[in-house]
Amino acid sequence: MQKSLQKLFENRVDQFVSKSKRQSGNYEKAVQKLESFAKRSAEIVKVKARGNIINQSSDGDFQTTTYQVHYQYLIRQKGMLYQEEEVEVRMCTFLKNDLIMDKEMKLYTKQPESEIVATDEQEERISYQYNRLKAVQYAERWWNSYNPAYKSFENNCTNYISQCLHAGEAPMRGYPNKGTGWWLRNNNWSYSWTVAHSLRLYLPNSKSGLRAREVSSPDQLMLGDVICYDFEGDGRFNHNTIVTGKDAYGMPLVNANTYNSRMRYWAYEDSSAYTPNMKYKFFTIVDG
Template identity: 60%
Template sequence: MNAIRRYWEDIMERLFTQEEELWLYRKVQGFTERGQQVKRATFAIRPYHRVTYDRDQYVDYLISVHLYIKDGLKSYLEEGVYSCCCYVQGDEIIEQTTLTEKLLSPSKANLTPQFIEKEEELRSPFSYDRREAVRYAEQWWDSYNPAYKHFDVDCTNYISQCLRAGGAPMLGQHNRSKGWWYSGKSWSYSWAVAHSLRWYLSGARKGLIASEASEANQLSPGDIICYDFQGDGRFDHTTIVVNKDSQGEPLVNAHTTNSRQRFWAYTDSTAYTPNIQYKFFHIGG
């Protein structure tokens, strides 16, 4: 038993591969370009699924990253939990991948909501408690509120929960293609699908409303950023602003790849492409 444990520990020590080192290098390079310093970094690797054929193994594991960032007179802690997998043949790692973002398949991602409001109606503002939305985002960034369904691609579901915690009103219950709502056993597409929420925020005139900003630094904690990684018009990801760095740039929380106080641009993401497009939404009109 001790020999098996030592063998497995040796394999795990070598799972932190050159690919992951490059990914972390890009992340650290981003801090340097923004005039920030990584003062302390801690990492933890933990396997959660393993399939073995003789001495061949397929291993799924998580890397938990904690980075203490010095940002001028400020400091903050960036945290993230990233999914990885590798194929081990004997005692040699044959193939390894790190996945920082998991995206919906195109068939599920291209859901554009219908609006139940009349176009001529003026936007109706609501009272948005940004502090409570951020408090919720911080509380649940690396766990899941049992009051809501947990999705495999959970980013927009998590953001919708944050918005709801801040007092965003639900509208359009029982028609999944209309409005923004959650009722326990059912929910609108805009509640859980990034592309749907992006278009809902652009067009809603009642209930959850927002105005579009032209730059990320115009956002405040509690506001929302939507991401189209491929630049193909299909939005894949959603985050919530929880803080701002010394330059006034947003730091965001997200689910699917659970992360906290991550720099908003996601240039360190495995889903990032030079064609990436963003939409910046100020919640509350």
Template identity: 60%
Template sequence: MIRKLLIEKINHEISEYTTRGQTDYQSEKVKRKIESCEKRHAEIVKVEATGKVNEVSMQPDETQAVLYDVHYKYLVKQGSYIYMEEEVENRRAVYYGGQIYNDGEIPAVFEGVKRKEETLDEENGERITYHYERLKAVQYAEKWWNTYNPAYRKFENDCTNYISQCLHAGNAPMRGYPSKGKGWWMRSNSWSYSWTVANSMRIHLPSSTIGLRAREVEGPHKLKLGDVICYDFEGDGRFDHTTIVTGRDADAMPLVNAHTFNSRMRYWRYEDSTAYTPNIKYKFLTIVDDR
């Protein structure tokens, strides 16, 4: 019964995406996504979704809490260009008396308060040369966007860990072990802050002078495949999220892959995200190598 009700709800939401001329949306998510598309003269022409119930638990008030995932596939048309965007939404609903209540996306959990150790020390040691293989980084991002490589530890807030894996797959060398506040590395059950914490990666990439490093550019149009975008959703100076560029839309603007908000080929601005605020700030970082 619960599964049937959830399927009905998802199907109703899907119908809102492709109902032409509609202005009154029951789903805030649908409204945000359609408005984001309209700003860049794009249109969602088809939506598919599959659901998976992960857990049903009885609550003290005799309701049942339902944790489930919805995997959306959006066919987006922008002029003559057509591409597929995907995302997985983690949701929670309450079931009682044959009805679904309080159904909504579970907010992502960001890193906690800033730690003193996140201020990275000055560089020292020999220069670590490498050639960044952008295609390999993108291929890794595509392979693991909605699953987790067992060779690495999985985190509740996994966005920066996933981006680090992508960069390493592109031949970026680890360095700095065993100091958590130096370099960029993961080994066994330990890792640097810059490997797993969005704000630390944002600090490390443009300040590093050896090994993995990046240069900040003026806007998203300057990014290449395999480059990185950092997100400060609240605009408070602490960056919360990291994505990797895996494609471009018809206007040559970045489409990105990410974890935590598991998604692929998502438009870079994140205006359709529940984490988005009008105060959002971005950092656009292009990876620099030793060619």
């Protein structure tokens, strides 16, 4: 089984860098990734993958394994080199040594239907200057692990972004009302701290403490800014990322949790969650 899984990894890695014509039966992630890079005049010059087994089960000659694989891509674009990373959880089934099924695990679950918008609660104006460097440093430190000082969630993307913003010295406010402000305290938290759609509503509507201004295009964002994603285009936002770098054309590269990734191109066209109806919101953090 270990040898079969190792061979699977090796074949996958080869498909990211092979110059040979790719057939429809090839690894879907490699096809999506390469198409995404081609649109940006970028290419993968080297890729590493390492995996670990999460769970295994057997049923006669059938062996099913849930595993995690960590990809590291060395990207070249207009003479610039940078490294993108992502972690994927998959499930595969072998019949003896023959692979018969391999699929990505869907990690997102339905989030609470909270649509609480921050209001001006007549609190005093909280003065602060957003420290973008500290926010990005935190995003880089914890993109693929969980800070034990905070509670982690099954859908951890917004909790992670909130931690990054707070590391950038954005002040909390609104405790103990879960439906107002942006805060985490005493094992309790506001909707805006943990729910993707609630943070998307909070950022442009807050009048005190953490605030943001919507901009019209991703190239207007700076390091430490936030992108919100509506995968289905139905008006409800599912995911948030933080800008941690720029590519050779000045477009954002982002970090995220749940599907853990770093220095990923902002558009998410290589994601299994991508749909042609995907919508985005771009928010630049405003100093208090």
